[in-house]
Amino acid sequence: MKRLSTLILSLLAVATAHADEVQVAVAANFTGPMQVISTLFERDTGHKTNLSFGSTGKFYAQIANGAPFQVLLGADDETPAKLVKEGNAVAGTAFTYAIGKLVLWSADPKLVDAKGEVLKKGGFKHLALANPKTAPYGAAGLQVMSKLSVAESIKPLIVQGENISQTQQFVATGAAELGFVAYSQVIKNGTIGSGSGWVVPGNLYDPIRQDVVILAKGKDKPAAVALMNYLKGPKALEVIKSFGYELR
Amino acid sequence: MLTDSDLQAIWLTTRLAGITTLILLLVGTPIAWLLARSRSWWKGPLGAVVALPLVLPPSVLGFYLLLAMGPHGPVGQLTASLGLGVLPFTFWGLVVASSFYSLPFMVQPLQNAFESIGERPLEVAATLRASPVDTFFSVVLPLAKPGFITAGVLTFAHTVGEFGVVLMIGGNIPGVTRVASVQIYDHVEAMEYADAHRLAAVMLIFSFTVLLAMYVRRPKPAKGD
Numbered sequence: 001m002k003r004l005s006t007l008i009l010s011l012l013a014v015a016t017a018h019a020d021e022v023q024v025a026v027a028a029n030f031t032g033p034m035q036v037i038s039t040l041f042e043r044d045t046g047h048k049t050n051l052s053f054g055s056t057g058k059f060y061a062q063i064a065n066g067a068p069f070q071v072l073l074g075a076d077d078e079t080p081a082k083l084v085k086e087g088n089a090v091a092g093t094a095f096t097y098a099i100g101k102l103v104l105w106s107a108d109p110k111l112v113d114a115k116g117e118v119l120k121k122g123g124f125k126h127l128a129l130a131n132p133k134t135a136p137y138g139a140a141g142l143q144v145m146s147k148l149s150v151a152e153s154i155k156p157l158i159v160q161g162e163n164i165s166q167t168q169q170f171v172a173t174g175a176a177e178l179g180f181v182a183y184s185q186v187i188k189n190g191t192i193g194s195g196s197g198w199v200v201p202g203n204l205y206d207p208i209r210q211d212v213v214i215l216a217k218g219k220d221k222p223a224a225v226a227l228m229n230y231l232k233g234p235k236a237l238e239v240i241k242s243f244g245y246e247l248r
Numbered sequence: 249m250l251t252d253s254d255l256q257a258i259w260l261t262t263r264l265a266g267i268t269t270l271i272l273l274l275v276g277t278p279i280a281w282l283l284a285r286s287r288s289w290w291k292g293p294l295g296a297v298v299a300l301p302l303v304l305p306p307s308v309l310g311f312y313l314l315l316a317m318g319p320h321g322p323v324g325q326l327t328a329s330l331g332l333g334v335l336p337f338t339f340w341g342l343v344v345a346s347s348f349y350s351l352p353f354m355v356q357p358l359q360n361a362f363e364s365i366g367e368r369p370l371e372v373a374a375t376l377r378a379s380p381v382d383t384f385f386s387v388v389l390p391l392a393k394p395g396f397i398t399a400g401v402l403t404f405a406h407t408v409g410e411f412g413v414v415l416m417i418g419g420n421i422p423g424v425t426r427v428a429s430v431q432i433y434d435h436v437e438a439m440e441y442a443d444a445h446r447l448a449a450v451m452l453i454f455s456f457t458v459l460l461a462m463y464v465r466r467p468k469p470a471k472g473d
Contacts, residue, residue, distance in 0.1 A: 057437040126337055131420065133438040159337045159419030162433075170419065175318040175336040 020223035021048040023068050025059040027075035027210060028165040029100060029137060029182035033243040034073065040239070041230045047223035055163035057134035063088055063215060070218025071227055073097065073210065075164070076136040080213035093214040097231050098245035100208035102140045105186050105197040106178035107171055116198040118178070119150045126159045128170040128179025137164050140205040141180030147204045171195075183244035190242070199244075210245075254447050256423050257431040264339070264427060265407035268346040272354040272403050273396075275347070280358035280399075298355045301348060306412025313345050314417050337419035342427070345417055346407045353402040361395020362388065398462060405458045408451070 026034045031053045038049040052059075056075040063069055063083060072089070074080050077096065083089035104119070106112045111124065118124070130138030138160070145151040159176050161167030164185065171179040183199060186192050192199075212231060218224035230236055237247060250258070283295055301309060316323045317335040323344075324334045335341030365388060373383040389396075411429040418425030420434070428451060435444035 055437060057439065061436060061439065125333070126419070128419070131434065131437065133434070159421060162415055162420070162437075166416070169314070170336075173314055173318045174320050175314055175334065175417075176419070 019046045019048065020221060020226075021050065022070050022218065022221055022223035022227055023050050024052070024071045024073065024227065025063070025067075025069040026051055026053050026073045027056050027059075028053050028163045029075055029184055030073055030098070030210065031165065032184055033098075033239050033245070036239045037231070037236050040235050041227060044235070045223075045226050045230065047226055049223075049227065053165070055131075055134055056136075058163075068217055070215055070221050070224045071212065072215055073212045075100070075208070075210055077209040077211040080211040083213060083215065088216050090214040090216065090219055093228065094211045095228075095232070096209045096248045097212045097236075098210045098240050099248065100137065100140075100210055101183035101202075101244055101246065102137060102144065102180055102200045102205060102208070103183045103186060103192070103197045104141075104144075104178060104200060105168075105171060105181050105192065105195060107174050107195040108177065109194075109196050111178055112196040112198050114198060116148075116200065118198075119145065119148055119154065122153070124177035125157060126170075126176035126179075127154055127157050128161055128167045128176035128181075129158050130161050130164045130167045130180070135161075135163055135167075136208045136210075137180060137182050138167070140200075140208055143205040144180070144200050187242075187244040190244075207246075209248075250446055250450070251443065253422060253426075254428075254431060254443070257426055257428045257447070258450070260339075260423065260425075261408055261427040261429075264342055264346060265404045267343055268350055268407045269354075269400055269404045271343065271347050272350060273400065276351060276354035276358060276399070276403075279351075280355045281362055283355065283359045284362035299352050301350070302352050306349070306410075307416065309349060310345070310413040310416025313348070313413065317341060317344070317417065336417045337421060337425060339424055341417055342414055342425055345413050346410055349410055349413050350403045350407045353406045354399045357395050357399040357402060358392065361392040361399075364395075365391045401458060401462055405455060409455065 034051060038051060042048060052069070056079045059069070059072055060079050060083065063072065064086065072080060072083065080089060080094045084091050084094060104112055104116055112118050129141045132138035132142045142151065145154055159170060161170055164182050167179050168181045168185045170176040171181065186195070186197060212228065214224050214228060241247060279294070279298065283291060283298070314336055315321050317327070318324045319328065319334050327333065327335055335344060369387050369391065370383060373387045378386065409429065410427070411433070414425065414427050415430055415433070418427070418430065420426050420430055428447060432444050432447050432451070435441070435447065
């Protein structure tokens with residue numbers, strides 16, 4: 001009898017909590033903040049998140065081919081829009097959750113000066129850049145170099161990371177002396193944590209608007225909707241800001 | 249049909265696989281010989297080290313190679329002190345990485361071939377006063393020829409198919425480190441599916457043809473002497 005009542009009670013508990021699970025694809029540059037946000041989200045709502053990190057281009061291909069993701073936090077605003085247009089994401093759900101900042105960073109504490117003059121002066125053999133065809137931060141880096149008229153001289157020195165995480169790996173290991181990465185990857189307590197870096201002024205590249213969208217497979221998922229709302233809430237905004245992103 | 253950059257990637261891949269195969273023929277043969285002939289205690293550990301790339305994910309191999317060959321790693325400091333610079337993001341960096349990656353594909357078929365020769369032909373050669381070197385070149389090499397062909401072809405084909413390691417240490421530089429597998433990945437990521445299909449089909453046909461050729465001409469098991 002006791003066992004039966006425990007069983008009933010636990011069944012009731014499951015039914016009333018409405019705990020749900022959501023599969024989230026997250027742009028690599030947002031890895032750090034999303035890990036913090038999802039912990040807060042799980043604690044506050046009781047929902048569970050399963051996070052995958054990678055390049056937005058790869059996620060697009062996977063989603064278009066039936067990947068089970070329910071929410072995409074992109075590194076741009078074009079991919080979510082395209083997914084909506086093609087019927088793979090829910091219209092009207094997309095919004096900008098963060099605006100990315102680009103930084104020229106080196107693991108060497110002396111290499112990069114506060115104004116990015118190093119791009120003109122040279123003195124390095126490799127500059128790491130995320131694939132500009134697929135990664136918005138890579139495209140932004142390229143834009144900065146052409147605005148400063150150093151694109152031609154630096155082009156032969158470029159080594160390409162598959163996504164922004166790999167690009168940072170190239171620089172962090174010292175294999176490439178410096179590179180364009182996301183500010184969120186190197187920020188610590190509101191400033192660049194190690195090495196040296198130049199936070200590129202916003203007028204040198206188009207804003208990196210990062211949009212989130214509910215995907216077709218997350219249409220009727222309470223946890224997906226809850227996560228979207230949570231991303232607009234004060235706790236998430238606080239985290240996003242602390243990682244050096246601008247808010248909309 | 250294929251674009252210039254596709255052809256460039258294919259040529260680069262062919263060169264990488266060719267050079268790697270040559271290097272591994274020189275390095276892998278003595279290792280396989282030791283493994284086949286030795287009864288020493290270190291035969292086990294050596295065999296295990298050679299087989300490691302078969303079970304290690306390319307991400308592990310690529311990560312350690314990047315650390316080791318970078319400016320702070322032991323290999324990087326060695327190459328820098330020799331005036332060679334550091335190896336990541338260079339063609340020769342890929343050659344070194346591929347040599348690790350494809351080592352078991354050279355050593356294991358050779359080891360099998362050497363082992364199947366057995367002691368007898370070597371003893372006969374010795375009684376005829378052949379020197380060990382002479383024995384190797386006039387007895388072992390001809391008898392192990394099918395093993396050499398298998399090992400060479402497998403090493404070449406496996407290097408052509410390499411992806412994870414070259415992605416991690418190559419830096420995706422056109423004409424230097426952007427091999428065919430990475431080029432296909434790039435096409436897919438950029439949603440250029442038609443380009444991806446063309447190059448991927450070439451790789452598929454190549455791999456199948458190589459394996460078919462090997463399975464068709466595989467000699468019947470020897471009946472002993």
